[in-house]
Ligand code: BES
Ligand code: MN
């Protein structure tokens with residue numbers, strides 16, 4: 001194969017400029033104020049896919065934001081790789097915590113990225129990682145060495161639960177037919193410790209509302225005699241974990257897959273420094289389920305976290321008031337075999353059952369999705385492993401991630417193919433946080449590595 005490293009070096013500046021232009025469009029899917037920009041981003045992605053050598057490019061409308069679909073079919077007898085990614089990004093707020101505006105990308109050096117990193121919302125999650133695939137495609141088509149068929153499916157609603165992608169996938173089995181699905185929307189251990197993500201956690205996301213009295217009350221006249229929904233809500237939330245940090249919802253752990261001691265020992269071989277972890281987050285100590293290590297707690301174990309909580313008076317100064325209502329948004333990260341709809345049901349039943357008579361409780365499910373694990377003996381995994389070995393000079397370590405891409409399990413269910421997660425981000429890249437960034441080295445290394453996946457997958461497929 002003609003050297004992708006050389007091609008990347010020669011086109012480095014252009015590759016960076018193109019990504020920077022894409023990052024300037026604020027494609028925030030959660031906030032309808034950004035609608036025009038989300039749509040504009042879809043057009044832009046479609047244009048870039050065409051330029052990269054795709055023959056068919058479509059902007060497929062959905063009930064929400066469109067799906068950009070593109071393909072290049074060179075021979076029906078050759079395998080087909082389906083690339084998935086997302087062009088939408090998380091909201092940028094809290095904006096005041098950004099050191100440079102979120103949609104005005106700048107390149108700055110960091111401890112983990114001595115060669116510089118691009119700072120912008122979406123730099124790593126997922127515009128930067130998605131665009132690596134577009135540029136890898138450009139390399140393969142322009143040097144005449146695309147070894148197999150390629151399909152791209154880039155959506156604009158991942159950050160809001162991929163609500164319309166499921167329908168699209170269900171209605172387009174034939175069109176999306178493939179031999180492997182390739183995604184770069186995860187991370188790796190470190191730039192000198194390549195890894196392949198072999199698992200994602202599932203998710204159940206709910207909102208709860210606790211109502212006490214029918215109106216806000218004077219906290220002196222009524223305080224002590226009526227239920228304060230904020231007091232009650234916080235007590236209810238606190239009771240969801242016991243002293244060992246186990247989740248107390250009956251049945252919650254019923255289907256949790258327990259890993260063998262051998263599997264856990266294998267996991268523990270991945271390089272990890274607890275001291276560096278604590279230092280990076282400015283914490284004296286870590287916190288989590290008794291009996292499990294930090295890396296186990298955030299990958300093979302299910303969790304429950306409050307993502308937001310509000311109610312009562314939060315303006316300037318003090319106001320003596322007992323609020324009528326209190327709210328919280330709660331997410332549960334799930335592991336394989338836990339069914340998200342079942343868990344949502346268990347949560348609802350339990351949460352309603354622990355509420356005292358003095359309040360009313362409403363639980364509203366948001367979105368969710370199943371977890372995913374992929375074996376390391378599949379053709380796709382082997383091809384990815386060889387690709388990393390070629391460009392990193394090291395065999396990658398299989399590693400389960402704590403994050404979720406709920407659509408991946410649906411891909412397997414509907415399209416019957418395995419997903420390979422070749423992520424090039426680092427945990428320190430601050431995805432979803434202020435000052436999100438993506439290493440310039442990582443971006444270019446991704447473009448260099450991806451073509452080898454195509455090459456090895458096609459060879460192994462024969
Ligand atoms: N790309 C992330 C998921 C991710 C990041 C997985 C890093 C593994 C490592 C994705 O965009 C995301 O943020 N997913 C959401 C779930 C979604 C339903 C909003 C998540 O994990 O919170
Ligand atoms: Mn993502």
Ligand code: MN
Nearest residue numbers: 090125159432
């Ligand atoms: Mn995300």
